[in-house]
Amino acid sequence: MNSQILKLAQIVFHFIRLILKSLLGEALAKRKLTEMYLDVLFEKSKLSQVAPPTPKEPILLAPERVSDLYVHLPEQFTLLTERELYALISLFKESNPAEVLEIGCFKGGSSYHFLLNSPSTTQIYSVDKSFSHVPTHIMKELEESKRFHPIETGSTNLDVNPYRKKFDFIFVDASHEYDDVKSDTLKSLEMLKAGGTIVWDDYSPGYPGVYRWLHEFKDQGHNVLNIQGTSLAFCRFI
Ligand SMILES: C[S@@+](CC[C@H](N)C(=O)[O-])C[C@H]1O[C@@H](n2cnc3c(N)ncnc32)[C@H](O)[C@@H]1O
Numbered sequence: 001m002n003s004q005i006l007k008l009a010q011i012v013f014h015f016i017r018l019i020l021k022s023l024l025g026e027a028l029a030k031r032k033l034t035e036m037y038l039d040v041l042f043e044k045s046k047l048s049q050v051a052p053p054t055p056k057e058p059i060l061l062a063p064e065r066v067s068d069l070y071v072h073l074p075e076q077f078t079l080l081t082e083r084e085l086y087a088l089i090s091l092f093k094e095s096n097p098a099e100v101l102e103i104g105c106f107k108g109g110s111s112y113h114f115l116l117n118s119p120s121t122t123q124i125y126s127v128d129k130s131f132s133h134v135p136t137h138i139m140k141e142l143e144e145s146k147r148f149h150p151i152e153t154g155s156t157n158l159d160v161n162p163y164r165k166k167f168d169f170i171f172v173d174a175s176h177e178y179d180d181v182k183s184d185t186l187k188s189l190e191m192l193k194a195g196g197t198i199v200w201d202d203y204s205p206g207y208p209g210v211y212r213w214l215h216e217f218k219d220q221g222h223n224v225l226n227i228q229g230t231s232l233a234f235c236r237f238i
Pocket residue numbers: 077078079080102103104105106107108109110111127128129130133153154155156173174175176180
């Protein structure tokens with residue numbers, strides 16, 4: 001009788017352990033993702049205190065979401081450094097966007113990586129005043145995906161009406177002029193869904209228009225962060 005009670009107690013204990021493990025395990029995994037991601041990549045890099053570039057320092061990524069991160073194109077297809085590309089794509093993958101907008105395509109390097117690192121349902125819109133710099137074979141791949149949508153216009157002339165609250169992720173990487181990057185940001189805010197992310201490139205004193213605007217935007221109360229060792233800044237809009 002005693003051994004039967006013991007066996008029953010063991011079985012009950014086993015199930016309680018399984019339930020706790022699945023509940024706590026999930027909670028721990030979630031915490032790990034957010035903490036690792038923000039701590040390692042972003043937390044120490046407030047916009048007001050830009051860390052000096054440390055390109056050789058490895059970027060540790062949150063493994064659950066970005067382990068299958070692809071950076072394929074050689075450098076000549078993008079002006080982003082390898083570190084910036086990794087940071088941009090890890091942020092992109094962590095955001096898991098369904099609708100993406102890029103302002104500034106150039107040779108298609110960032111659009112191509114968005115394509116490469118997203119499921120077949122993700123749509124990628126790209127604004128540029130000209131797509132003539134995109135090499136033919138890259139454009140072919142982008143077009144064949146049927147989820148790349150080029151919008152040929154100067155970004156300050158872009159009509160936001162068809163795109164209001166459409167995008168989950170916007171990458172602002174076009175003109176460096178203060179008035180233009182301000183306009184690109186304000187238009188992006190109209191086109192961004194709640195909870196969406198905007199990333200800017202060229203946050204650096206070398207680009208005073210972008211630098212001044214982003215500080216001004218931050219001073220308006222937006223939690224803009226610089227990604228350490230890169231010219232990328234980003235903000236999540238809740
Ligand atoms: C830095 S490149 C973009 C690089 C690309 N995002 C990448 O990472 O591979 C900037 C692009 O913005 C475009 N551009 C500059 N000013 C613009 C404007 N006012 N409207 C639209 N496109 C603009 C240029 O034609 C150029 O192709």
